[in-house]
Amino acid sequence: MKNAASLKSTYTSAPSHRYKVGDKVVVKRSFPPGHRRTPQYIRGKQGVIERICGAYPNPEELAYGFDGLPEKVLYRVRFAQNHVWSGYAGPAHDLIEMEIFEHWLEPAGAHS
Amino acid sequence: MKTIPSDIGGESAGPVDTVDHGMKYWERQANAFRSAVQITGLTCTDELRRAAEDLGECYKDMHYFEITTSAMRTVLLEKGVFTSQELQAKMAEIRARFNVPDEMESPLKQAVRK
Numbered sequence: 082m083k084n085a086a087s088l089k090s091t092y093t094s095a096p097s098h099r100y101k102v103g104d105k106v107v108v109k110r111s112f113p114p115g116h117r118r119t120p121q122y123i124r125g126k127q128g129v130i131e132r133i134c135g136a137y138p139n140p141e142e143l144a145y146g147f148d149g150l151p152e153k154v155l156y157r158v159r160f161a162q163n164h165v166w167s168g169y170a171g172p173a174h175d176l177i178e179m180e181i182f183e184h185w186l187e188p189a190g191a192h193s
Numbered sequence: 194m195k196t197i198p199s200d201i202g203g204e205s206a207g208p209v210d211t212v213d214h215g216m217k218y219w220e221r222q223a224n225a226f227r228s229a230v231q232i233t234g235l236t237c238t239d240e241l242r243r244a245a246e247d248l249g250e251c252y253k254d255m256h257y258f259e260i261t262t263s264a265m266r267t268v269l270l271e272k273g274v275f276t277s278q279e280l281q282a283k284m285a286e287i288r289a290r291f292n293v294p295d296e297m298e299s300p301l302k303q304a305v306r307k
Contacts, residue, residue, distance in 0.1 A: 112196065113196075114196050115196075115243075116197075116239065116242065116243035116246060117196070117197065120200055120202045121200050121202070122202045122203045123202075140239040143237055143239035143240060144239040144240055144242065144243035145240070145243065146240060146271070146272070149239075166203065
C-alpha cells in the first residue's frame with residue numbers, strides 16, 4: 082500500500098488569499114437559499130485557519146451550470162467540538178476540521 | 194432556516210443501517226449511466242447535488258439511487274438533452290419490451306450466498 086505521504090496532493094496553489102494559517106475566523110451566520118456547502122451547524126462558529134487548501138471553481142455556481150470562475154480560496158478550518166455543540170460530552174481537546182470557502186469566513190472579532 | 198434536506202449534521206438520526214443491500218438491476222443501469230454522462234463533462238457533481246437537494250421534503254423518503262437518478266433526469270431536462278415528452282415516450286417503449294424484475298439481485302452476490 083502506498084504511503085499517504087507519497088500520494089500526489091490534490092491541493093492547488095492560492096496566490097492571493099485573505100487569511101493565513103493561525104488566523105481566527107468566524108463562519109458567516111447567513112442562510113441564503115441555493116446550493117451551499119457550509120453546514121448549518123457551523124455557521125456563526127469561531128475557528129482557526131489550519132491550512133490553505135487552494136483555489137477552486139465555486140461549487141455554489143457550478144451547481145447551476147455556470148463555470149464557477151473566478152476560483153474561490155478554500156481553507157481547512159479547525160473548531161473545538163465543545164464550542165460547536167452545546168452540551169458536548171467528549172474531551173475538551175476534541176476538534177472538528179472542515180473545509181470552507183473564503184467568502185463564508187469573516188475575521189474573528191469583526192462583529193463582536 | 195433549513196434549506197437543504199441533506200444538511201442534517203447534529204440531528205438525531207437513529208441507528209445506522211449497516212446491511213449491504215446490494216444494487217437492484219435498474220440501480221446498476223442508472224448508476225452506470227450517471228458515470229458515463231459525468232465523464233462527458235455535460236454535468237458535474239455540484240449540479241447533480243443541487244438537483245437532489247431541490248427534491249426538498251421528498252428527499253428523506255427516497256432511496257439513494259432514486260435521488261441520484263431523479264437528479265440526473267432534472268439536469269438533463271434543464272439542459273434540453275431531451276424533453277419530458279420524449280422521456281415519457283421512451284420509458285413507455287422500454288417498459289413494454291423490458292421484463293427484468295426490479296428486485297433482481299446481483300448475480301455475484303447470489304453466487305456468494307449459495
